[in-house]
Amino acid sequence: MSIAHTIQVENLKKCYKSLTAIEDINFNVSKGELFGLIGPDGAGKTTIFRILTTLLIQDEGSAIVEGYDVVKGYRKIRNLMGYMPGRFSLYLDMTVRENLEFFATIFGTTIEENYHLIKDIYQQIEPFKDRLAGNLSGGMKQKLALSCALIHKPSVLVLDEPTTGVDAVSRKEFWDMLIKLKKQGITILVSTPYMDEAELCDRVGLIQNGRMLTINKPDQIVKNFPKKLWEATSANIYQLLQDLREQENLYSVYPFGSKVHFTKDENLTETAEIKAFLTNKGHESVDIEEVTPTIEDCFIELMTE
């Protein structure tokens, strides 16, 4: 037998009428690991999470959480898991304190008993404990939702897109909280459409159209990028994009922040040629250099393969 993983997913498949939401999904999450499921809307992230949290039954395959089957052992799983769904999880017409009490009560515990677990996070919103959850800002709602998911001392935490629609600063704060929780030994499964959050995970699965593109450590995914990746700079990016697309032997030319990324047939085209071509086209301060791919570059490459 293999080492028991905290989460084991095998050949998972789920269809909604004629639409295959997920297919051939296989992955394991080890105890204490921070595992990220990364992909755009509609990739199947929520479907996987809803099966793992026992809210949805798969058509094929199996999923085991802490040794319990999601279908047969759903009662056990519900007790040991903390779940923060993508949209709704709080009662907006109850106060901050009432929400937290509610979640503690349905799991048969009290706020006092597990206060130490949520202290760091909850203290930030405690000054507003009598405010209705509906009147909190986005960042505060997120902190309350996380506190509610943690109050029954789960050993596994499942977070469905906790940072979607959240600004760049609040996103960073949220990840700091997750990393602290991981240090306490909680196994964390998190999904996100933001590619730049991949590097904060121990391992990630990149997912698109219901299928896993790859599963690995973030730095390993970057190492597996099959080609050299080049980055071009010029004063006029839009024009640069158009011109590079005209050039032969260049592939997947796309904008990347203030630069343009591309791959090329290394045997047929030298960067000097491309530079000369661009200068000829009237570009100023042209620069081309090899760069290390980001997870987003890898995702784009895997999508187009």
Place this chain on the structure above:
Amino acid sequence: MVNNNTIIEAENLVKKFGDFTANDRLTFHVKKGEIFGFLGANGAGKTTAMRILCGLSKPTSGRVEVAGYNVYTEAEKVKKSIGYMSQKFSLYEDLTVKENFRFYGGIYGLSRRRIRERTDELLKKLNFSHAAKRKIADIPLGWKQKLAFSIAIIHEPRIVFLDEPTGGVDPITRRQFWEMIYETASRGVTVFVTTHYMDEAEYCDRVTIMDRGVIEALDTPDKLKKEYNVDSMDKVFVNIAR
């Protein structure tokens, strides 16, 4: 300072809700054909300002003109001159692609003939003519976003407001979407856009960063990066909003 190239003009725009000042003396001008990025933390006051610029809400004080119309007295004219698209609500799921175009075209008072022309033209540009009769519900998200953008410009507005248009969209579609933005701006349409993707801030001609109701920065991405001595807009943003 203000010339006829200016399409949005806000001078000391203030919006208060009771004691709370959501927008505090915002002053900025947006030029014709400019891609103007409107950034800020959640709750910084972006949506409030955007609603005012769209003619949906009146400022407490300050001078605000959009497409040459006064937002206090000519809100209906403002609404006709602009297009609007948001991530959350855009298309009717149980209508077909074509029906959505017809619906929005009708709302903006276009003739049937003009709606047909624009629908054909925009769908051709998207290479999506073959799917005109498909229901929106059956269309992948990436395509929906591109369609929603096309519909937002069906009546050829002078300005189009995009509120987090690319949230949750895959990285390839996100880039195709930005190329549509570039193309639209190159035809002289002003694009006013909010986003949480900081790499997209780099694609804007100029960017404002709001924090707690105030404009903290307003310049080209290059100048902002130089000013804060960092190499990305992400770092500029964190510097300002933290």
